[in-house]
């Protein structure tokens with residue numbers, strides 16, 4: 213059931229009556245929101261997005277066109293999910309058993325994914341099952357994320373590796389060759405980094 217009439221759902225979207233959608237959220241063309249999915253307030257769910265059953269999405273989350281969030285995914289507040297991102301859930305996928313029978317929902321284990329507050333997942337990235345992307349981390353476009361990503365970390369590539377940090381404003385923060393030792397105010401917004409350090 214939707215919580216309020218301020219929810220905007222495009223007529224071509226397919227939103228399960230068992231899904232819960234928070235106030236101020238917009239759901240665009242052909243998006244599919246499955247049964248018992250819970251989407252918070254003031255979110256934007258783009259064209260052709262797939263949100264699987266029981267997926268939890270926080271408040272003020274942006275999910276861009278064609279992203280897929282499979283069963284077992286949790287997305288916290290303020291997260292950005294880029295276009296064509298795939299948040300997976302089956303680490304060792306098989307369509308059939310060794311005997312050739314079609315597998316069912318009971319034949320495999322869900323590998324949960326959590327994307328923490330403020331984090332961004334760049335366009336067309338894939339996150340493999342069991343991974344947590346930390347608070348305000350930034351995953352570069354086209355990455356394959358195979359390991360947990362630390363808070364504020366900036367990672368790129370396949371497999372995704374840290375190349376520095378990211379400020380909550382989005383600015384990459386890097387001054388050593390390995391990107392690990394940035395300290396001081398963000399050149400873009402002036403916030404201190406690490407966040408609990410005083411600005412220098």
Ligand SMILES: CC(C)(COP(=O)(O)OP(=O)(O)OC[C@H]1O[C@@H](n2cnc3c(N)ncnc32)[C@H](O)[C@@H]1OP(=O)(O)O)[C@@H](O)C(=O)NCCC(=O)NCCS
Pocket residue numbers: 294295333334335336350351352353354355367368369375384385386
């Ligand atoms: C990662 C990102 C934030 C750039 O960070 P940056 O610190 O400005 O990085 P730079 O452009 O200085 O590149 C640093 C290095 O990382 C590499 N790099 C940058 N982005 C990369 C990516 N997505 N994948 C792989 N390598 C990448 C660069 O080639 C460069 O390598 P080099 O040092 O060997 O030359 C940016 O490239 C990115 O991917 N942003 C996400 C865009 C996106 O998906 N938006 C979604 C909405 S459309």
Ligand SMILES: [Zn+2]
Pocket residue numbers: 379380381382383398399400401402403
């Ligand atoms: Zn900043």
